[in-house]
Amino acid sequence: MLATAKSLFGKLIEITLILLMVGLTIVVLVAVAYRLAGNSLSWYDEIASILLAWITYYGSALAALRRGHIGFDSVLLALPRTMRIAGALVAEVIVIGFMALMTWAGLRVLSVLEGEALVSLTWMPVQLTQSVIPIGAALFIVAELLSLPDYLRSVAEGHSLGSH
DSSP states (O other): OHHHHHHHHHHHHHHHHHHHHHHHHHHHHHHHHHHHTTOOOSSHHHHHHHHHHHHHHHHHHHHHHTTOSOOOHHHHHTSOHHHHHHHHHHHHHHHHHHHHHHHHHHHHHHHHTTTOBOSSOTTSBHHHHHTHHHHHHHHHHHHHHHHHHHHHHHHHHTOOOOOO
16 A cells, blocks of 8 residues: 555656646747747746746655665665664654754745735746745655655665665
8 A cells, every 4th residue: 555655646746747847848948939039028037947946846755755865875784784774764854854844934934925926927926836845845755754664674674775
């Protein structure tokens, strides 16, 4: 059941990332076409920046699910088995704690941004564009938790699977 949830979560993030990248590509291509035609879109760079930030946050969650972030496996794997597992758990607590703090701070930021709009698209709320902060951090936590059993099993066996 956990493997199915992990697989579905990964597919959902992958699909979201593909849609965001296609959207970013379309925005940039339209902006280039307008520029070549002698016109300029006032909003494209702001939207492109926002889409790039969304891709970064969602991509980070996917990397966490796949244990693709930079880590110190060689140090962890050099420890005795019981200390490896304890070290991996301490690292997980730190990472998940940081992401929980980021989720909380992101929600606080959203309340501060209430009523604000983008500069170039005044009908688009900044809260919507910045919602990626708490959402991305929460997705990162889910990804960490879904991949944790496989990671701990790998650490216990002395294999490198990627870590923080």
